[in-house]
Amino acid sequence: MGKIKVVHYINQFFAGIGGEEKADYKPEIREEIxxxxxxxxxxxxxxxxxxxxxxxxxxxxxxxxxxAKAEILKMVKQYNPDLxxxxxxxxxxRYGVACGTIADAVQSELGIPVMTGMYVENPGADMxxxxxxxxxxxxxxxxxxxxxxxxxxxxxxxxxGEEIGSPEEEHYIPRGIRKxxxxxxxxxxxxxxxxxxxxxxxxxxxxxxxxxxDRVDPNPAVKDITKATIAIVTSxxxxxxxxxxxxxxxxxxxxxxxxxxxxxxxxxxxxxxxHGGYDPVYANEDLDRVIPVxxxxxxxxxxxxxxxxxxxxxxxxxxxxxxSAKKFAEEIGKELVADGVDAVILTST
Numbered sequence: 001m002g003k004i005k006v007v008h009y010i011n012q013f014f015a016g017i018g019g020e021e022k023a024d025y026k027p028e029i030r031e032e033i034x035x036x037x038x039x040x041x042x043x044x045x046x047x048x049x050x051x052x053x054x055x056x057x058x059x060x061x062x063x064x065x066x067x068a069k070a071e072i073l074k075m076v077k078q079y080n081p082d083l084x085x086x087x088x089x090x091x092x093x094r095y096g097v098a099c100g101t102i103a104d105a106v107q108s109e110l111g112i113p114v115m116t117g118m119y120v121e122n123p124g125a126d127m128x129x130x131x132x133x134x135x136x137x138x139x140x141x142x143x144x145x146x147x148x149x150x151x152x153x154x155x156x157x158x159x160x161g162e163e164i165g166s167p168e169e170e171h172y173i174p175r176g177i178r179k180x181x182x183x184x185x186x187x188x189x190x191x192x193x194x195x196x197x198x199x200x201x202x203x204x205x206x207x208x209x210x211x212x213x214d215r216v217d218p219n220p221a222v223k224d225i226t227k228a229t230i231a232i233v234t235s236x237x238x239x240x241x242x243x244x245x246x247x248x249x250x251x252x253x254x255x256x257x258x259x260x261x262x263x264x265x266x267x268x269x270x271x272x273x274x275h276g277g278y279d280p281v282y283a284n285e286d287l288d289r290v291i292p293v294x295x296x297x298x299x300x301x302x303x304x305x306x307x308x309x310x311x312x313x314x315x316x317x318x319x320x321x322x323x324s325a326k327k328f329a330e331e332i333g334k335e336l337v338a339d340g341v342d343a344v345i346l347t348s349t
Contacts, residue, residue, distance in 0.1 A: 004048035004159045007076050008037045009086040009102055011095045014141075015055040020246060020253075023094075025057030027071045036144060040085065043152030048159060052079050058094040061101070062250055063276070068098075069105050076106055083159040088117030088147040089124060091139040093251025093321045096124025103132045113158045117151050120173055123251060123319040129173045133158060136173050139323060228342035231309035233332060235317030235325075236283070236290040236349045237275030238266075247316055249276025255315035255328045257335075260308070264297045277318030278349045291347055309341050317348060 012018055012025040014035040033041050034053040041050045054075050061068040076084060084106045086099035096118040103114040108131075117135035118125050125134055135154060137147040150171040157164060167174045185193070190207070197204040222228045239247060245256040263270065271287035273280045288294045296308045313332045317325070336344065 003046070004044070004083055004156065005079065005081040006041075006044075006048050006050045006083045006085055006155070006159075007052050007054060007079050007081040008033070008040065008050045009054045009056070009072070009084070009099065010035055010037070011061075011089075011092075011098065012055060012057040013092075013095075015053075017055065017057075020059075023057045023059035023248075024063075025055065026060055027054060027056040027068060027075065029054050029075045036088070036148070039144060039148045040152060040155075043148045044156065045152075047156055048083065050085075051081065056098065058092070058098060058251075059248065061098040062094050065101065069102060072102055073105060073109060076112065077110060081112060083155060084112050084114045085151070085155055086114070086116040088135065088137050088144070088151065089119075089122060090117075090137055090141055090143065090147070091119040091122055091321055091323055093123050093253070093319055093324065094248060096122035096321075097127065097251060097319060098124070100124035100128030100132060100134070104128055107132065113161075115151065115155050115158055115172075117147050119321075119323070121321050121323045123321055125173055130175050133164070133170075133175075134173045135171055136167075222343050225305055225343075226303060227306045229307050229309055229340060230296060230305050231336055231339075231341045231344045232291045232293070232296070232312040232347065233336075233344050234291050234312070234314045234347045235320075236314070236347055237273040237316040237318075238283075238287050238290045238312070238314045239272060239274050241270055241272055243272065243274045247274045247314070249274055249316060250319040252316040252318075252320045253324065255313055255332065257311050257313050259311055260293055261310045263293060265294045266291070275316050275318055275349060277316075290349070292345070296345075306342070309336075309339065311339075 012022045017025055030053050033050045037050050037053055054072055056068060086103045089096040089099045099116040103116045106112050107114045115133040117137045119139040120136055135151045137143050154170050164170055194204045239256055240258055247254055247256055266287035268285055273283040273290060283290050291312055299305045300308050315328055
């Protein structure tokens with residue numbers, strides 16, 4: 001077998017074209033190694049070579065999925081590679097979704113082996129871990145060296161059709177596949193061994209890991225709602241007309257803080273939604289359907305609440321990474337506490 005031919009997919013940022021202002025960049029193919037492809041190609045140690053790099057803006061891909069897929073599949077097909085590698089995307093949500101989507105399409109529609117890499121909490125990981133090998137990376141590009149060190153060996157194994165080991169051995173995100181194997185001790189003995197280690201406080205590795213769900217203790221009820229300052233926080237994408245902060249329609253990387261001092265009603269003249277996960281017609285017609293400013297103003301005038309906080313906070317929950325949502329919450333929470341807010345109405349879609 002000659003040198004393995006690889007086509008590499010990256011976004012506009014890693015291609016050095018630009019950030020969010022260039023996220024609408026249309027698919028382009030270059031017969032050269034670009035950006036992180038340099039490290040990846042070096043990691044192949046002469047066994048494989050990147051013959052072309054496909055570049056596509058994150059917004060363009062996620063807002064034109066079918067067209068983008070069709071264009072990129074044509075580009076990949078013309079090179080007939082032995083392997084297609086996307087990313088790594090780390091914790092960039094839209095990039096991760098794009099990497100997973102196009103890798104899955106190349107694999108299923110062209111029959112070409114694929115792989116990608118991303119942070120475990122990237123929404124793309126949850127969407128595609130069952131169909132595509134996704135190497136588990138750190139949450140930012142600072143982990144590029146570590147990511148490439150893990151991706152290159154697995155990529156070569158996949159391209160050669162060699163047997164792929166366990167997620168722990170090969171550093172990919174578990175795919176939910178169970179395999180039968182023979183072991184010296186039967187299940188009951190192994191279970192007792194694990195129980196004894198747990199009781200002693202010793203380390204052990206479970207054979208059946210369970211999902212880790214956050215448990216948040218609720219705050220005590222507001223003592224006197226008639227004196228309380230109420231704030232609105234939403235993942236429904238509510239923004240002033242024109243979306244001044246350019247909050248993404250999916251996999252949001254930011255949130256906005258907006259002044260509603262003196263505003264009693266949100267309508268098509270002063271508000272809209274940036275959300276790409278539901279039909280925006282009714283929200284754009286009357287944004288109070290997403291954040292109830294009009295009703296809260298009425299309650300404020302009637303003395304049923306103390307006052308509505310001057311600012312509301314908004315992001316888009318559609319495909320947004322859990323890690324990003326936690327970061328937003330921490331920052332927003334600190335500001336609300338500092339501003340003396342007593343309670344928050346959290347709305348979604």
